[in-house]
Amino acid sequence: MPTDRPTSRDVARLAGVSRTTVSLVLNNVPDVHISPETRQRVLEAARQLNYYPDASARRLVSGKTSTIALVWHRGPDQMYRDAFLPGLLQGATRAARRYGYYVLFRPIEPDEPDDAWVELARGRHTDGLILSGPRSDDTALLDLHRDRFPLVLHGQLPGADIPSVDVDNEQGAMTAVRHLLALGHQRIGMITNAPLAYTASRQRLEGYRRALVEAGLPFDADRVRYGNFDEESGRQAMESLLSLEERPTAVFIASDMVAIGALRALREHGLRAPEDMAIVGFDDIATARYFTPALTTVHVPAFGLGWGAAELLIRIIEGDLPNETQVRLETQLVVRESCGAHVR
Amino acid sequence: MPTDRPTSRDVARLAGVSRTTVSLVLNNVPDVHISPETRQRVLEAARQLNYYPDASARRLVSGKTSTIALVWHRGPDQMYRDAFLPGLLQGATRAARRYGYYVLFRPIEPDEPDDAWVELARGRHTDGLILSGPRSDDTALLDLHRDRFPLVLHGQLPGADIPSVDVDNEQGAMTAVRHLLALGHQRIGMITNAPLAYTASRQRLEGYRRALVEAGLPFDADRVRYGNFDEESGRQAMESLLSLEERPTAVFIASDMVAIGALRALREHGLRAPEDMAIVGFDDIATARYFTPALTTVHVPAFGLGWGAAELLIRIIEGDLPNETQVRLETQLVVRESCGAHVR
């Protein structure tokens, strides 16, 4: 746009008042007396000039950017995580907007330094950050937290007391396995979503273990295989499970993408789910319901996570510190076909 | 963060120079002479204080926000469009970053006014906008374009000369249908992705028609059904096609989500793809390759669209106006199982 943008000075001139008055009227400053006629004149002048206050100037003088950023670390699990991006992002944006904030999206590519996002905070580009995805417990993060810069993690960073939002992985896994137990299965295997270096992976495994123990069944490490985010890892893991002498009759697979690969392995062996083997997944990716068989899975509320993260962050920004800063959302089991509940 | 943020004045004081010198050194202003020793002292002082320039102040004085926004209209086709969000957004962000820009994500909810995004432009929150999704040809858009505010559309708005980035729908559809023709099919049906009010829908239908005519086959409107973004519409459309006296031996379905529904209809009738009916989809959604049968489909380069839109926009912002502002990206046919090419 050319340089003909109107400023509050132009509005003031047209309305025949001072710039201060314009500001007071347009911002509806309380406890200040402006005559109705003047107020009307200012409003009319602003409308006539199509005046919008300059965001940069506002930011500078107020010290607030009214912006939060979603920092999205990209890694080897990219496709897996992409499945959650629309929900997470739109949840965060919607909550942000409700409180008058904008959302900056900032992916960190694998070839960037792990703390490339720090300038967003230090350079006052945003009032706070949501950090999603793997990151080493680097000092930049802890420094920023120590300097009281508003941060919320999506996921968990054990050891630090940084506010975080995540799904209750252990509970979700327990629900899935309990469901299989209730269907009468006794030999239940598991394929993890990822290596155990990932917290979520460990927690889902622990949920599996607890559900078994709770039912009086032994936890047998021989029935556990390790996925690695993608379909191919699921195929291999199932392949391996099928070679057991005592095949499980059901498998809890802690990731839908991995489960898709496992289902392929079953087909390749001429086996069918759920008749020959019951399957319960985890995540409830968008197309889980459209597979054959439709995937029974543990729904992860991506939108809710985004909303929760943004809301928690904004509370922290505005000094309204909640007493519980470790938010854990509940998952929900979505029963479809692959578990066999409907064929019984 | 508390008020202890260092400013360039602090750096100047510590280095024993003027604030101007600090600015000159840190911005590496060319054609200005600063002694190596002074330069070093300034750099050292900045490092020691952990100084980052204030983005708001920079924006104000430079008149540039170094930010572009992706405006994401949400509508009835939400789930359909969500499939493209990760690719589009990451493509846009990556291109933006390459040129030193940030990306603001701004979804417009159905309950918001259609031009709720205008304040982003008028209020100088961003230097330019990418608009994605349906929008009436409202006056706000045209006004902004007339005022030379940098805009790029994702999709097409017939009639206006606003720069836009889109996929070559007609060519993509032609490629799909030609493929089926090459496999020997003569009776080829079509299910559109959406009602014909959508430009992309019309273009894909036109591509289908042209490919038939090109092969000397008649275009028969009886073999065309209309999808509506979702799976269920595909199921119904295929249902209807199956009731024809002369069933098509192949169907081009201009949306993978719709194709998934169509495949379900086939299964429900005890028919198999590709043996009983060959299927080619459109979009190449993330899980298209994992269905049974794996979907042969026309790949839409979401990342490339995002990248292209951001790059075009930034060129316009920086006054480097390209002579072609209507960018059309090529699609690519991805041959998998549902077309039957592999079984022959």
Next chain:
DNA sequence: ACGTGTTACTGACACGTGTCAGTATACACC
């Protein structure tokens, strides 16, 4: 006549940066 309070507004400063015009010094040149 005088102090007090209320109403309706305004002048001036501050936010932190980029940048332009200007200055002081040193040095070269004939």
Next chain:
DNA sequence: GGTGTATACTGACACGTGTCAGTAACACGT
């Protein structure tokens, strides 16, 4: 020894807003 030029820096202004202290006008009670 005066003029010109390159070097190395600095002072002051501008960007457009929010806000605080202040002021003028006026009503009111005594």
